Amino acid sequence: VEVAPGAVHLPGWLPVARQRELVAACREWARGPVPMRHTRLPTGGVMSVRTVCLGWHWQPYRYSRTADDVNGAPVAALPDWLAELGRRAVADAYQDLSAREYDPDAALINFYDRDAKMGMHQDREERCPAPVVSLSIGDTCVFRFGNTATRNRPWRDVRLLSGDAFVFGGPSRFAYHGVPKIHPDTGDPATGMRGGRLNLTLRQTGLGS
Ligand code: MD3
Ligand code: FE
Numbered sequence: 001v002e003v004a005p006g007a008v009h010l011p012g013w014l015p016v017a018r019q020r021e022l023v024a025a026c027r028e029w030a031r032g033p034v035p036m037r038h039t040r041l042p043t044g045g046v047m048s049v050r051t052v053c054l055g056w057h058w059q060p061y062r063y064s065r066t067a068d069d070v071n072g073a074p075v076a077a078l079p080d081w082l083a084e085l086g087r088r089a090v091a092d093a094y095q096d097l098s099a100r101e102y103d104p105d106a107a108l109i110n111f112y113d114r115d116a117k118m119g120m121h122q123d124r125e126e127r128c129p130a131p132v133v134s135l136s137i138g139d140t141c142v143f144r145f146g147n148t149a150t151r152n153r154p155w156r157d158v159r160l161l162s163g164d165a166f167v168f169g170g171p172s173r174f175a176y177h178g179v180p181k182i183h184p185d186t187g188d189p190a191t192g193m194r195g196g197r198l199n200l201t202l203r204q205t206g207l208g209s
Contacts, residue, residue: 011161022198023191033076034052034057034076039058042060048112057075078106085135085202089165105203110200117181120176121178130206134160134168135200135201136161137191138196139187143158145157150176155176162193
């Protein structure tokens with residue numbers, strides 16, 4: 001379902017068995033080498049979402065190989081199977097053959113408890129226009145998809161359910177977006193999630209080596 005040019009929603013894309021595997025893998029990545037934590041912003045604020053990164057560590061507002069703002073540890077590698085999963089999502093979202101060149105080198109894994117939100121923002125730290133792939137597991141959320149000019153209206157609200165994939169490429173890559181609401185206790189316990197929402201995003205940073 002193309003929500004906007006280049007923004008393709010793939011409802012129910014991940015089988016429950018695959019969601020379970022991702023939940024188990026995220027539990028391990030959340031333990032370390034860099035523990036999943038609330039990111040501290042330069043303003044002194046703290047994000048309500050908890051995040052752990054693979055490949056490159058995101059800190060506001062740059063990527064690094066070590067988690068200078070957490071424990072200084074080198075970030076865990078992005079496994080090839082996860083990059084391949086992202087490539088399959090891009091291939092399913094777009095009709096052309098551009099997915100063959102999609103080579104994500106970073107993943108951000110966000111955990112939302114029932115009260116967590118993410119304000120409207122753009123993802124601009126990547127030096128590369130390649131798509132972002134988002135995978136949702138657990139509680140349903142309201143995803144707010146805005147425009148490229150301002151963080152304000154117009155926007156569209158889309159519900160993202162457990163197992164949904166979303167690919168943001170082309171003209172949608174630098175659109176403002178956020179997560180204003182989690183619908184508590186709407187996830188499928190068969191995924192292994194016991195409340196809350198996981199979102200994995202795959203990115204190609206363009207930073208190299
Ligand atoms: C549209 N995550 O990690 S995923 C983020 O559900 C982030 O955790 C949200 O925004 C989440 O930066 C939304 C959907 C998403 C991710 C990246 C995008 C949409 C995007 C980049 C460009 C345009
Ligand atoms: Fe984002």
